[in-house]
Amino acid sequence: MMLTAADRFASALDLAGVGTGALLLTSHEDVRWTCGFTGSNGWLVLRHGRATLLTDGRYIEQAAKETNSCVDVLECRTARSMVDTLVAIVPDGPVAVQESHLTVSTWRSISAVVGERLTCAGPGLSDLRRTKSSGEIDAIRRAARIADDALATCLRLLRPGTSERDFRDALEARMRELGADGPSYDTIVAGGPQNSALPHHRPTSRRFESGDTVVVDVGALVDGYHSDMTRTFFVGSPEADVVEWYRVLQSAQALAVALVAPGRAVKDIDAACRDVLSAAGLEKWFTHGLGHGVGLLIHENPFVNATSEAVLRPGDVVTIEPGLYRGGFAGMRIEDLILVTDDSHEILTSSPKDPKCPR
Secondary structure: OOOOHHHHHHHHHHHHOOOOOEEEEOOHHHHHHHHOOOOOOOEEEEEOOEEEEEEOHHHHHHHHHHHOOOOEEEEOOOHHHHHHHHHHHOOOOOEEEOHHHOOHHHHHHHHHHHHHHEEEOOHHHHHOOOOOOHHHHHHHHHHHHHHHHHHHHHHHHOOOOOEHHHHHHHHHHHHHHOOOOEEOOOOEEEEHHHHOOOOOOOOOOOEOOOOOEEEEEEOEEEOOEEOOEEEEEEOOOOOHHHHHHHHHHHHHHHHHHHHOOOOOEHHHHHHHHHHHHHHOOOHHHOOOOOEEEOOOOOOEEEEEOOOOOOEOOOOOEEEEOOEEEEOOOEEEEOEEEEEEOOOOEEEOOOOOOOOEOOO
């Protein structure tokens, strides 16, 4: 599926529910998706039949090149002049904004000149980038492959004496060597009974020891698009209870992955996964949601958890990542990145789930 700029403009206006008014996009990711501009400072003003990008003098040439003449480009050198220019190009009608992407001071500045015409975009706008095009899927697939290949190369370092930071640094360097622009996020390498039980542990100088459980959460960034994957490893021989926890977790994750399909309510997938853990008496150690969408942001719609009302549809790219965390005992997580297809799903991450480290 390939969308033209006009398609993307129309989609944004429709999801925002602005009618004949104007929509102001201030999210960098939404601006990029809608018109192609990748600069760090840009507002996109959409009205039916016209789009205008507001940016500053650093980005005029870049904006003109990246938007490929699909929008007007206006130079604005200060935040205040961006507000003034906004008013000048939308003299009549309501102006809808992305309230979650504006600071209080910017909201006040716009409100001071727009007055009662200022309104919030409809909640549907949060799904603007949800359905991925073929080009977006290709970028995410490349990012996933790079992370897989980098992990395979670095597995030899999962041995006593290697520090969490050393392993993190090797992974990230290898991803860049393979063509990534960088990591998708702060790579997680968490070893031992305390660190592995912290879902978002930051790597330290702690060195792996025999018997450790090691959680590795890694993704690559390619052309602005992210991948996301987690694998858990055993350094040496862990306790039998740790091995049993992993067996149950792997079964729960496999069931949840198998349920990913268009038309499936995400809360049902979350519930099915937790049922497996509950039957083994382990559900209380699973302390976060089951997954999330991935694209230009590492966490975006649809979110896969017990409270979400989302229903999966073709073009969604989501993670399935149950984990178990008990401080002083062990932590573990297994995560795959999955594309929802027209009638089923495709798993984009391919690293083996054998927790044994190579000798």
